[in-house]
Amino acid sequence: NRCRTLICRKTLYHTSCVIKKALLDRHVVKKVKPKTVCHKFSATQPLAMVCTDLHTIKVPLKNIENGIEVIYKHVIAFIDDKTRYILHYGYLQHKDAASTAVQLQILLDKLPQHRFGCLHTDNGGEFKGEFKALLLRNNIDLYLSEPYSPWMNGKIERFWGSMEGFLKKDGVMMYNEFARRLDECYHEIDHADVDNMSIGRPNETYARAAHNTYWQIGQPYQIFYLF
Numbered sequence: 001n002r003c004r005t006l007i008c009r010k011t012l013y014h015t016s017c018v019i020k021k022a023l024l025d026r027h028v029v030k031k032v033k034p035k036t037v038c039h040k041f042s043a044t045q046p047l048a049m050v051c052t053d054l055h056t057i058k059v060p061l062k063n064i065e066n067g068i069e070v071i072y073k074h075v076i077a078f079i080d081d082k083t084r085y086i087l088h089y090g091y092l093q094h095k096d097a098a099s100t101a102v103q104l105q106i107l108l109d110k111l112p113q114h115r116f117g118c119l120h121t122d123n124g125g126e127f128k129g130e131f132k133a134l135l136l137r138n139n140i141d142l143y144l145s146e147p148y149s150p151w152m153n154g155k156i157e158r159f160w161g162s163m164e165g166f167l168k169k170d171g172v173m174m175y176n177e178f179a180r181r182l183d184e185c186y187h188e189i190d191h192a193d194v195d196n197m198s199i200g201r202p203n204e205t206y207a208r209a210a211h212n213t214y215w216q217i218g219q220p221y222q223i224f225y226l227f
Contacts (some may be wrong), residue, residue: 011069041222044082044222047080050078051079052077052120052154053076053121055160071090072093075090076154078103081155084191085202086202087107088106090106098129098130101133104182120145123147162185
């Protein structure tokens with residue numbers, strides 16, 4: 001009786017699996033990935049919002065410094081959201097918060113008020129720790145993209161594609177000509193905003209804004225979000 005019961009249970013289980021498979025074959029259920037809302041945003045003034053990201057160099061850059069070979073594997077860039085001007089870029093040996101914090105401090109030292117309103121970046125570990133602490137000490141707000149959502153930081157993400165284009169010569173990346181090619185092939189060409197309207201050349205729009213039209217310390221910054 002026990003054996004007969006086990007056989008019946010196995011038969012019922014097998015039959016249910018066959019029926020389930022037949023139903024699935026007749027009614028194919030497609031898993032549809034939920035549509036992601038792309039939040040587009042635009043700052044109203046230069047230095048109201050700065051966007052940053054880290055980019056891994058395909059072929060590491062080797063340089064001799066103080067007689068020692070140094071290998072750079074990453075590049076970081078900071079872009080002004082309003083004008084698309086690259087405020088600062090730097091090469092990194094390591095992808096960590098200590099390295100990005102050093103570059104952030106260099107940027108702050110360059111700016112007219114040594115500050116900007118807020119910073120937008122992804123949620124990578126290289127933008128936490130010392131990097132986040134430096135933002136807090138300077139009262140700079142931090143906005144993070146959602147995980148695995150690079151399009152939310154689209155302005156700096158698009159810059160990497162532009163960079164790969166203007167640095168490449170005969171299939172070789174000319175990192176030693178970064179500054180010159182950045183000005184000639186990026187800062188001196190017309191750019192468009194999120195509505196595909198021309199915003200002019202970054203070199204002109206950033207330089208044309210007198211310091212009193214920049215975001216000012218103590219002034220609320222405004223970011224328009226377009227959905």
